[in-house]
Amino acid sequence: MRNSFFKKSKMFTLEMSKECLDDPILQKGEFFSGDISLDSTIIKQIYSYPTNIDFMIRELTIHAMEQKAVLFYIPSLADPKLIDEGIIKPLITTGNVIEDVRSAISASGVSEEREINNAIKELNTGDTLLLVEGQAQGYLIRTSKAAGRNVEKPQNETTLLGPKESFVEKADVNISLIRKKIHSEDFTVEKMVIGERSKNEVYIIYNRELAGVEVVSEVKARIGAITKDAVQNLSLLVQHIEDRKRGLLPTILQTERPDRAATFIEDGYVVIAMNNSPFALVTPATFWSFFHTGDDHYLRFVYGNFTRILRILAMFITLFTPSIYIAITNYHMEMLPTDLLLAIAGAREMVPFPAIIELLLLETAFELIREAGIRVPVPIGPTIGIVGALILGQAGVEANVFSPIVVIVVALSGLSSYAIGDVNLNYSIRIARFGFLVAAGLFGIFGMVSCFIVCLAYLTTLKSFGVPYLAPLTPKYKSSDDTIFRKILSNENLRPGFTKTKDITKDVIRNK
């Protein structure tokens, strides 16, 4: 049966290719002929017009030149109003003699193109192609306007005092959001095209005078090395260019805040933007860039550091509370005061499972609620909370499946995990928590310490684009030491040295 299936599929492909062979194939590097009927036939064939309805051809006669002309565009990507007002209207209505087509068009961006292939590339991004009889070249007019949403508030990285705008799915909007914070001629945006078929554009943004040469070339090399038909957006791009693809920890920061991206560019990092992604990538990323949030620097020194303390505390609580509970109740009972020990023992009296099973069950249940909460349709969202809290917590305890202490432990660690802002770090910590839990169940405190050493060894050997993950804590680099705590702003006068930035001191220039 399998054989017959393969035979069928072979026959099918053969038939298809025969059909294709009948068509005249466009040779690479073919030029416009100047004969618009010939050229438009080729273009029509490429876009399989008129089968393909998402392609428009507008033929017109330019009276001022006494020539025929034809316009090609993709209506779903181009702005019809701009085509009407900026191209067709001036060409038809002008009374003066047209000598140069470029001067007759009132749209802002016009370029000439002789190769058909290149013109097709631009046509695919929403530009309009204008061919005039007798001219062996096409005019590409910038008319692209894809559907999308407006700049809105950030969803994941909320701040109290920071700017309230976030990236959207359009790369040019995103670049302008960053650009408006950095008024400098050194601000550089480079474009790379990846994906053999869908030709996705990737924008590499950096400050020419600050970003380290090694990092920029490494980023370009990694993006250039991608061999894929299509890389639709940044979330997929990350997985092609990150350092350890199977590792637990993220090595590239994804941020949806333009202000954070701008700050990173000013520190000599490299930012990557792309269409269809409401965030930007920051490379290289260290552990601290995931740990920090935008608010840390917008709040005053004391408040900012206070939130940092809370966050590191939350991180440790998330990681260690369940495993500490297991280690202490199973191996180191003497640690607890007698009253508390009796309370725990009393609460566990009717529970049929060992503590580790009980905890694993409830932790899994919590993770399930959490995952379901992300996927659940918004109108029935509150139901999840009720089901989770009431049925799992209350009823589980009353049915003597869980002890109340375990509910407290799981709730505490689950709640604390929300204080870790970055999505990727959040996931890795939540997964690592289970490792600690199992280790504590096997070896008590010894298992936890072993697990901790493993994590630490992993952290110290991990590198993101050649930069050690724990830098500048260890190994030491010249920097403003923005790790667990931050300094007063006026003392933060060094750029992080681990990015191999060209200019490590932040210049002090007298304000005018």
Add this chain to the structure above:
Amino acid sequence: MRKDEKDKVGFREVLAIMVFTLGLKGTDISTVLLLREGLNAAWMIIIGSFLFIIPSLLILSSVLKKHQTKNLLEITQLTMGKPFAFLIALSLLFFTLMNTATDSRSYMTQLISVNFPNTPLFILYLCFLALCMWVAKKGWEAIGSIAWAVFPYLMIALAMLYVLMFKEAVFYRIFPLFGNGKWEIVKASFNFSSLFAELLAMMYPFVKNHKTYTRSLYSSLLLTVSLMALMYLSYIWMFDYRSVGKITYPFNEAIRIVSLGRNITNIETFFITLWLVGVFVKFVVYIYFVSKIFGFLFHISEFEHTIIPISILILVIGMIPENNEISLFVIRTNTLAYFKYLFLFLPPMLWVATKIREVRAA
């Protein structure tokens, strides 16, 4: 990372490594030996043996300065010829291997007898060494980074422990000041002078430059000696000389006695956790050095590959002694007694040999 930075660590990392590897000796079973010898003057033995070892360390430092980028064994080979260097390396390997094996075993026994009475020794020991091996294979930079990353927290915990121990202390117990007598202390100091010598010499080629080496060497030694002396003093203040000689694990007893107010009376697990972190780092460093010496001895330039067989060897040797007493009183006393001469006299010999070579060359 730049190429030339590979396998080199800075001041902070060396400091952390040295404080861990040496300072932990104030908490393990070797305290029993010292307290038995010195009674309530045991803390002086620490300082005394440090003073004994200082001249040879100074000489060693000057020798190392002449031969930049070479380690102790390479210098020996250069100045005294291959056979002698082979002999020295062989004895050094023997010493460090025995030391690592018996030490790690005794740490595990200590952990089991106090905190994990129901866990089988072999399983715990196997897990411990397997993990140490895995971390050691990550390389010297990673070890240094790990040591520094945990160093501040361990120091904070240690400071906390000292404060809590002072609450339990009776300071008169320090008297009579010289314990068994002044001469006894000097003798014991000489006997234990290899306490501080083990790794210092081997550390050199792994440090960025000579200045960093000397700076980290002196500061870490000073820090360690003062911490250890204070630790011994605290034992004596807490237990008095009569009982301190009879306690097997003074450190574990001490952390069991201290308490945080009236409600939280048992915080020993907290200290054991941080102590274990230090122990891990210590044996990672030891295993790395044993394989380094092994690599030198048998001309294996990629000595990291020997870490796995050496760890297995350590496990086998460590499992041989029947109990902690044998490992302590038979093996350790003897190794300490004989190998102190190596550390005391090798640096001066090297210095003389270097001088002779210089004179000849001139």
